[in-house]
Amino acid sequence: LLPGSVNAEGRIATLGVMGGGQLGRMFVQAAQEMGYYTAVLDADPVSPAGLVSHFHIQTGYEDAAGLAELAERCDAITTEFENVPAPALQTLAASRPVAPAASAVAVAQDRIAEKAHFVACAQAGGVGPAPYAALETEADLAAVGDLLLPGILKTARLGYDGKGQARVKDRAELAAAWDSMGRVACVLEKMLPLKAELSVIVARGADDQVVNFPVQRNLHRDGILAVTEVFDGNVPAELAERAIATTATVARQLGYVGVLCVEYFVIDDGSEHGGLVVNEMAPRPHNSGHYTINACDCSQFELQVRAMAGLPLVQPRLHSPTVMLNLLGDLWFQHGQPVEPPWAQILALPGAHLHLYGKLQARPGRKMGHLNLTGASVEQAQATALRCAELLG
Ligand code: ADP
Numbered sequence: 150l151l152p153g154s155v156n157a158e159g160r161i162a163t164l165g166v167m168g169g170g171q172l173g174r175m176f177v178q179a180a181q182e183m184g185y186y187t188a189v190l191d192a193d194p195v196s197p198a199g200l201v202s203h204f205h206i207q208t209g210y211e212d213a214a215g216l217a218e219l220a221e222r223c224d225a226i227t228t229e230f231e232n233v234p235a236p237a238l239q240t241l242a243a244s245r246p247v248a249p250a251a252s253a254v255a256v257a258q259d260r261i262a263e264k265a266h267f268v269a270c271a272q273a274g275g276v277g278p279a280p281y282a283a284l285e286t287e288a289d290l291a292a293v294g295d296l297l298l299p300g301i302l303k304t305a306r307l308g309y310d311g312k313g314q315a316r317v318k319d320r321a322e323l324a325a326a327w328d329s330m331g332r333v334a335c336v337l338e339k340m341l342p343l344k345a346e347l348s349v350i351v352a353r354g355a356d357d358q359v360v361n362f363p364v365q366r367n368l369h370r371d372g373i374l375a376v377t378e379v380f381d382g383n384v385p386a387e388l389a390e391r392a393i394a395t396t397a398t399v400a401r402q403l404g405y406v407g408v409l410c411v412e413y414f415v416i417d418d419g420s421e422h423g424g425l426v427v428n429e430m431a432p433r434p435h436n437s438g439h440y441t442i443n444a445c446d447c448s449q450f451e452l453q454v455r456a457m458a459g460l461p462l463v464q465p466r467l468h469s470p471t472v473m474l475n476l477l478g479d480l481w482f483q484h485g486q487p488v489e490p491p492w493a494q495i496l497a498l499p500g501a502h503l504h505l506y507g508k509l510q511a512r513p514g515r516k517m518g519h520l521n522l523t524g525a526s527v528e529q530a531q532a533t534a535l536r537c538a539e540l541l542g
């Protein structure tokens with residue numbers, strides 16, 4: 150699907166996205182830069198992506214008329230929100246190419262299926278997950294091995310940003326936590342001693358070409374991504390190679406088309422660099438890849454466009470060491486009073502790139518935007534990030 154091409158009905162090539170959040174917004178912006186028209190399906194009349202798209206279909210994800218309109222307006226469709234119901238993607242796929250496919254998204258939506266996929270990939274030579282057990286029945290609970298405690302109980306579905314999780318020390322806490330989650334399907338994972346958290350973003354085309362971004366080093370605060378750092382040597386080369394190879398395997402074995410992010414833990418296992426464990430995946434561009442807009446010669450959003458449109462993928466090159474700071478709604482309040490964050494002072498810093506998502510209302514914990522801080526050297530990027538953190542308080 151060539152950018153700017155006009156079909157027999159006189160319509161310019163149009164890309165659609167399920168979901169109108171910030172990921173959808175940055176996808177839409179990348180698509181538009183290349184000359185595509187865009188359509189967003191999201192019920193929110195002021196969704197970040199809907200506000201900047203040529204077309205905004207304001208319905209729920211499972212609305213038959215909304216899905217039909219999206220399919221009619223678009224030549225190819227993707228998703229920006231991993232909890233879009235897989236059947237909705239299936240409905241769209243009956244008339245238009247959809248990438249990633251519903252079947253791949255369904256695996257990422259369910260931690261039990263996701264872990265099983267990681268185990269299969271580990272058997273093919275990839276990095277394996279933390280020791281875990283699926284918890285679906287009373288018998289599963291009784292069968293939990295002591296090895297998994299202390300552990301983290303995670304709901305199999307709909308968890309994000311640390312939500313739907315409980316840390317449990319022993320069996321009594323495990324049973325109580327599962328009760329309080331309504332005994333929905335869960336996984337129990339052994340609590341691991343984390344040295345670092347990493348993520349890898351790849352893009353795979355329908356022709357099986359896979360390209361990757363460099364390994365990202367991530368810092369979370371209260372379960373939400375706070376900082377991503379990327380520069381040459383940010384991760385020992387041996388760990389980076391294994392994480393990248395595993396991510397490519399995870400994509401290939403799913404028959405995945407599009408941008409995929411896989412999260413990893415580096416655990417303290419007594420070895421020099423630590424051991425690598427695969428944590429979870431996101432079937433879409435990822436918060437830890439926002440730096441690619443300013444620090445790479447092709448962003449994760451452009452690669453999503455290329456993959457879904459069947460255009461060539463290129464191996465992206467990091468041209469600047471970079472630090473990404475997430476901007477949460479908390480920054481819009483001081484002592485409970487609304488304030489404007491000090492953008493003028495921040496934008497006076499060389500290498501500071503501000504991205505706000507156009508959300509009208511700031512709320513604590515809400516992702517409002519991010520800052521990409523690039524520099525000629527790691528030290529420069531880090532110094533700018535530190536200065537921003539001071540200015541933001
Ligand atoms: P979410 O979907 O909320 O991102 P994650 O599985 O990534 O869920 O867990 C959120 C955070 O909790 C991780 O980034 C990590 O800091 C911590 N965490 C998750 N699993 C483990 C574990 N098995 N051992 C130690 N820390 C963990």
Ligand code: MG
Pocket residue numbers: 310412429
């Ligand atoms: Mg996570």
